[in-house]
Amino acid sequence: MIASSPMQKRGAQHERWLSLVEHINRKVVGQPEAAKRYARAILAGEMGLTRKGRPRSFLIKLGPTGTGKTSMTVAASELLYGTDAIIRLNMAEFQEKRDLARLLGENRNDNGYLGDELDRLRKAGGHMLLVDEIEKAHKDIANVFLGMEGATVTMANGKTYYLDDIHCIVTSNLGSADAMEMGNLPYALVAEHIEQEAMTHFRPEVWARFTDKIVFRGLTYRVQEQIARDMLTDEARFQSARLGREIVIGDGVFRFIVAQGFHETLGARPMRNTVEYHVRAGIVEKILECLAEKGIELPKDWESEESQALLKAIVQTLPGSKLRLELVGQELKIRTE
Ligand SMILES: Nc1ncnc2c1ncn2[C@@H]1O[C@H](COP(=O)(O)OP(=O)(O)OP(=O)(O)O)[C@@H](O)[C@H]1O
Ligand SMILES: [Mg+2]
Structure with a gap:
């Protein structure tokens, strides 16, 4: 063989x-x-x-x-x-x-x-x-x-x-x-x-x-829209695997990200930062909420495998089956469904 x-x-x-x-x-x-x-x-x-x-x-x-x-x-x-x-x-x-x-x-x-x-x-x-x-x-x-x-x-x-x-x-x-x-x-x-x-x-x-x-040509608005869509899908997939829970992207999120991240002269660079910042900020808020509610003591070495398992366990306590990323005002928030 x-x-x-x-x-x-x-x-x-x-x-x-x-x-x-x-x-x-x-x-x-x-x-x-x-x-x-x-x-x-x-x-x-x-x-x-x-x-x-x-x-x-x-x-x-x-x-x-x-x-x-x-x-x-x-x-x-x-x-x-x-x-x-x-x-x-x-x-x-x-x-x-x-x-x-x-x-x-x-x-x-x-x-x-x-x-x-x-x-x-x-x-x-x-x-x-x-x-x-x-x-x-x-x-x-x-x-x-x-x-x-x-x-x-x-x-x-x-x-x-x-x-x-x-x-x-x-x-x-x-x-x-x-x-x-x-x-x-x-x-x-x-x-x-x-x-x-x-x-x-x-x-x-x-x-x-x-x-x-x-x-390479400059990136038009249309191209940057497509890039935003790909980046958003990618980031949601990555965080879904991390959290052990599927994240779906709600209405309005995509338009908000494109409006925030489009840039005439800097190409797609700001788009990546925009996607990562807003998606992660939404998740952080949700995790903080869980922690405050349950008063869980976290280990110091947060990078360890056990800690990552704990993170998934915390997220598992959320009701429903999916996490929905939604636009609320000027922020992305996680809703359970
Ligand atoms: N055409 C594109 N399609 C998808 N993503 C892109 C595109 N252009 C840039 N990006 C994204 O933007 C970021 C920067 O891209 P990259 O480093 O390839 O740009 P560059 O042309 O090398 O810029 P620089 O001239 O500043 O070095 C990366 O996160 C990349 O994924
Ligand atoms: Mg380069």
């Missing part, structure tokens, strides 16, 4: 390849063109169609904040290689020249953060290196990634890593200032405009090195 590995659980390779576009479109709403382009670029690398001695792919994702650039990278990596089999570098944490030593190591005994992460990636069976917000990096640090001509990187301890089996995904907001006003224009026009704007920030030889440029 063949032992089941995480690989097998994620389905056969060809199934993962075939479902990649659909998978990322489900996770990242309203970016069908970017999803298709991204999936094709990644699969070209996976199938060995890209040049030897270079990274499997070397892509830049452009577009306004909160539109799915990071999430799409993570979603694809999860499907292809499994959870956490990805290196995520946020360049906002590498803005100073001295951060270079943290990245590549300080001395002969130091493999650096990147070296350690590459070791972890190999062990996890992943092939994706995400370099987020490249414009924030110190220029020497940006050059480690942008200058990856030979697909190698050497750490302070002398250890060289070959990156020819790696997809290097760079993301940036450069050139995206006008993206929201272009909300209803055809994708090709938006993409061309953002690419033109962004390329002025890079040296021409660096710009030419990207095997593909993938533009």
Whole structure:
């Protein structure tokens, strides 16, 4: 008998390849063109169609904040290689020249953060290196990634890593200032405009090195509505499992969340916070009510399994079968039914 590995659980390779576009479109709403382009670029690398001695792919994702650039990278990596089999570098944490030593190591005994992460990636069976917000990096640090001509990187301890089996995904907001006003224009026009704007920030030889440029558009009201619906359903499902009791979403909740969470320029970022805050606040109030009524003594280590079981037991004492999330004034409250 063949032992089941995480690989097998994620389905056969060809199934993962075939479902990649659909998978990322489900996770990242309203970016069908970017999803298709991204999936094709990644699969070209996976199938060995890209040049030897270079990274499997070397892509830049452009577009306004909160539109799915990071999430799409993570979603694809999860499907292809499994959870956490990805290196995520946020360049906002590498803005100073001295951060270079943290990245590549300080001395002969130091493999650096990147070296350690590459070791972890190999062990996890992943092939994706995400370099987020490249414009924030110190220029020497940006050059480690942008200058990856030979697909190698050497750490302070002398250890060289070959990156020819790696997809290097760079993301940036450069050139995206006008993206929201272009909300209803055809994708090709938006993409061309953002690419033109962004390329002025890079040296021409660096710009030419990207095997593909993938533009994300600003998120319209309609798209943000769909995202709100998905997030609300997800959060209710997550909390239902946590509490051991089904949570249904009552009338008015969805409209309230969309009205609170829609944002012109910040994309879907505020929506996630809005959903999480209001749903959780409603649950917190209900639990506090239960605790006050019953005077239950809680253990100190609230994270333990027993505590979580106790939480479920407290919720079980509520009458009815379902918990209904309802809008009361400007707050979400839990009603039992
Ligand atoms: N198109 C989308 N569909 C669904 N969720 C989205 C979408 N865009 C963003 N989100 C949600 O918004 C949050 C931020 O998304 P993400 O980090 O992917 O944005 P980004 O484009 O990388 O932004 P930044 O330019 O600031 O790095 C995440 O919680 C993500 O789930
Ligand atoms: Mg991002």
